[in-house]
Amino acid sequence: MGPIVRILLIGSLLCVGNSAPAAITAYTGTDLNGNPDPKNTALVLLPNSNAAEANFLAQLSAYGTETFESFANPTFTSFGVTFGAYGTGTLSSATGDPDYSGRVRAQAFGTANTQGRFTISGSRYFETDPGAAGMPNPGDHDNTGDFALTFTNPVTAFGFYATDIGDFGGVLQVTYHLLGGGAHLESIGNPSTTSGAIYLGVTTDDLLHPFTSVTFHNTFSTQDFVGFDNLTAGTISGTPVVPEPGTLAIWGIGSLAIIIASRRKALA
Numbered sequence: 001m002g003p004i005v006r007i008l009l010i011g012s013l014l015c016v017g018n019s020a021p022a023a024i025t026a027y028t029g030t031d032l033n034g035n036p037d038p039k040n041t042a043l044v045l046l047p048n049s050n051a052a053e054a055n056f057l058a059q060l061s062a063y064g065t066e067t068f069e070s071f072a073n074p075t076f077t078s079f080g081v082t083f084g085a086y087g088t089g090t091l092s093s094a095t096g097d098p099d100y101s102g103r104v105r106a107q108a109f110g111t112a113n114t115q116g117r118f119t120i121s122g123s124r125y126f127e128t129d130p131g132a133a134g135m136p137n138p139g140d141h142d143n144t145g146d147f148a149l150t151f152t153n154p155v156t157a158f159g160f161y162a163t164d165i166g167d168f169g170g171v172l173q174v175t176y177h178l179l180g181g182g183a184h185l186e187s188i189g190n191p192s193t194t195s196g197a198i199y200l201g202v203t204t205d206d207l208l209h210p211f212t213s214v215t216f217h218n219t220f221s222t223q224d225f226v227g228f229d230n231l232t233a234g235t236i237s238g239t240p241v242v243p244e245p246g247t248l249a250i251w252g253i254g255s256l257a258i259i260i261a262s263r264r265k266a267l268a
Contacts, residue, residue: 022206024176024184027056027159031197033116038195042111042118049161049199056159056201056232062086063157063234068124073106077147083233087153091126094148094215101147102128105227116164116195117227125163128218129225146217149231154179154210156236159201163227165189166196170224173217176202178209203236 029052035041057063064084071079077100078092093101105113105127112118119125128147149158158176165172166189176184188198204210218224 022204022209024202024204024206025059026186027052027059027199027201027203028186028188029053029199030188030193032192033195033197035195038112039116040112040114041195042109043197044110046120046197046199049197052199053159053161053201053230053232056157056199056203059203059236060157060234061237063232065230065232067122067230068104068126069122071104071124073124074103076103077101081149081231083231086234087151087155089149089151089233092148092150094146094217102126112195115225116167117225118163119227120161120163120197120229125227125229127225127227128216146215148213148215150213151211151233154212155233156205156207156210157201157203157234158211158214158232159199160231161197161199161229162188163197163229164193164195165198165218165224165226166191166194167224168220170218170220170226172226173219174200174202175215175217176204176211177213177215178204179212180209182209201232205236205238 029046029048029050031043031046031048033041033043064082064086066081066083068081078090080088080090082088091102095101103126104124106123107113107117107119107125108123109119109121117125117127151158162172169191170189171187172189174186174188176186178184184202184204186200186202188200202211216228218226
């Protein structure tokens with residue numbers, strides 16, 4: 001085996017041995033509502049959650065944001081959402097009740113709905129709650145704070161704002177489901193975040209296992225109403241790291257080296 005082939009083969013094996021694992025990264029920021037009457041006062045300045053969103057978006061090469069501004073008040077799940085030119089998805093129930101898990105609501109920007117929820121931009125947001133008079137089949141919804149967002153095409157980044165998590169001690173559990181199986185869980189909110197705002201953005205650099213859907217579960221979904229706004233889906237910047245066992249390209253280099261070496265030996 002000649003020196004060039006020997007170097008190529010050794011180099012390819014070193015690449016395999018040093019391949020970095022895929023990384024899932026979360027960007028979070030929380031703004032508490034310290035106003036004397038927080039349930040009736042919307043937060044307009046969101047330095048912490050806005051900074052988390054900016055850090056999240058800085059990692060992306062392409063993305064789109066659903067602000068719910070095009071929806072009528074109310075629009076009940078299930079319904080489609082759009083991330084601009086980047087793609088689409090569907091909001092639907094993640095419980096045993098397929099007909100209801102939330103609705104689009106109208107609220108003037110800068111004002112709260114007297115219950116601690118408000119828009120992040122514009123005059124629309126998505127709200128989960130356990131059902132009330134005037135909603136489809138009132139009284140039949142015992143656990144409707146859970147919903148799912150299913151992407152038409154898998155994404156490597158998804159983020160959103162949530163308002164008024166933590167009433168009655170509820171915690172929001174957000175599960176990012178991966179292509180091929182597996183999931184990543186993030187938990188946000190606590191009693192101090194009632195009437196406040198939280199931003200959560202999550203990215204993965206593994207193109208083999210992007211996010212196919214995200215499910216939202218509130219640990220006190222029968223009481224803890226939560227607002228959601230500015231949902232962003234996109235793709236992470238740069239060349240993603242390919243984790244084990246997705247090193248086919250690297251092994252291909254090693255195989256090529258072996259083939260070259262065999263041919264050189266046959267010609268000798």
